[in-house]
Amino acid sequence: MTKRILVPWGMPEIGREILRKSKAEITFLHGPKGEIPSLKELTEAVRHTDVLIPRGTQPVARKVMMANPNLRGIANYGVGYDNIDVVSATELGIPVTNTPGVLTETTADLAWALLMATARWIPQAHIYTFSGEWKAVGGRTFMGLDIGPGGSNRPKILGIIGFGRIGQAVARRSRGFKMKAIAYDPPVKSLIEKTKGVSYSDLDDLLRESDFVSIHCPLTKETHHLIGKRELGLMKPTAILINTARGPVVDEKALVGALKQKKIAAAGLDVYEKEPKLTPGLTKLENAVLLPHIGSATNDTRGQMAVVAAQNALAMLQGKRPKNIVNFQVFEASEYLRRIGK
Numbered sequence: 412m413t414k415r416i417l418v419p420w421g422m423p424e425i426g427r428e429i430l431r432k433s434k435a436e437i438t439f440l441h442g443p444k445g446e447i448p449s450l451k452e453l454t455e456a457v458r459h460t461d462v463l464i465p466r467g468t469q470p471v472a473r474k475v476m477m478a479n480p481n482l483r484g485i486a487n488y489g490v491g492y493d494n495i496d497v498v499s500a501t502e503l504g505i506p507v508t509n510t511p512g513v514l515t516e517t518t519a520d521l522a523w524a525l526l527m528a529t530a531r532w533i534p535q536a537h538i539y540t541f542s543g544e545w546k547a548v549g550g551r552t553f554m555g556l557d558i559g560p561g562g563s564n565r566p567k568i569l570g571i572i573g574f575g576r577i578g579q580a581v582a583r584r585s586r587g588f589k590m591k592a593i594a595y596d597p598p599v600k601s602l603i604e605k606t607k608g609v610s611y612s613d614l615d616d617l618l619r620e621s622d623f624v625s626i627h628c629p630l631t632k633e634t635h636h637l638i639g640k641r642e643l644g645l646m647k648p649t650a651i652l653i654n655t656a657r658g659p660v661v662d663e664k665a666l667v668g669a670l671k672q673k674k675i676a677a678a679g680l681d682v683y684e685k686e687p688k689l690t691p692g693l694t695k696l697e698n699a700v701l702l703p704h705i706g707s708a709t710n711d712t713r714g715q716m717a718v719v720a721a722q723n724a725l726a727m728l729q730g731k732r733p734k735n736i737v738n739f740q741v742f743e744a745s746e747y748l749r750r751i752g753k
């Protein structure tokens with residue numbers, strides 16, 4: 412029987428091509444502009460497929476998985492997989508994959524761009540100039556914060572929360588700015604201590620000492636609201652918070668309060684608690700730079716993410732162990748063996 416793959420969003424062409432070239436029956440289920448299907452439409456479509464390739468922001472709950480007792484795999488398009496109920500997938504014997512590595516440098520670039528844009532008021536100064544408000548030499552000055560040592564030659568401290576591939580790539584980039592990098596990520600404390608130019612710090616000290624705090628940890632039960640009112644209160648009034656990881660790691664309401672009361676200087680965000688909805692008040696703040704989750708958004712990288720997701724999907728379709736498994740325990744489950752007909 413022909414094996415089937417469901418892609419419920421507008422996947423880049425390079426990924427589509429790989430899927431089309433396979434012998435599988437491919438269903439691309441989305442609107443003319445890539446609009447994703449409703450939960451009801453997705454659940455119905457999952458009944459008639461063998462492997463699902465969801466977009467990284469597309470929720471795949473237990474109910475969706477339960478719609479098809481023979482689903483062979485879920486190949487997530489994204490390195491983060493908090494959109495998928497992985498615990499249920501493992502229980503049900505469904506392998507789940509992600510697309511790590513290919514987006515590391517691109518996302519680290521965006522974190523840096525956001526850090527620099529926020530520190531030097533780039534979007535605000537651009538709009539001021541672009542809109543013709545700049546009438547006189549001098550005019551508004553947009554006094555920024557140094558990223559490098561600045562006139563007083565004081566190296567700045569970059570605090571990195573989460574020292575995985577992207578956190579490490581951000582640390583590498585900080586060397587060019589002569590920054591002192593400190594990192595918090597208990598499971599990889601020894602790796603941090605071994606990394607040249609980076610020292611380990613517990614979270615509170617990192618928040619107290621850092622001029623810039625950049626978040627690069629996955630969203631888990633443990634990291635949900637890791638940065639709340641108390642943590643923001645520990646930061647310097649001149650400090651800047653950058654989040655290109657996952658919105659719910661930060662208590663967004665508390666952040667709006669801290670920015671309004673200038674408890675911290677500014678924030679640069681690419682992710683939010685309830686994307687694409689923003690917490691009320693966030694767009695009223697001059698000291699916030701807001702981007703629409705474009706961390707990995709380059710043609711090359713989004714294309715390579717599609718290649719990796721397609722390869723993971725085809726491997727699971729053939730009952731093979733895919734490269735980027737996130738729940739390897741599933742291979743021990745009898746349910747998994749049943750699903751792949753073993």
Ligand code: 8YV
Pocket residue numbers: 466467468488489490491492514704706707
């Ligand atoms: C994706 C991301 O844009 O990889 C991730 O975890 O957040 C981004 O690269 C997002 O997952 C949409 O697919």
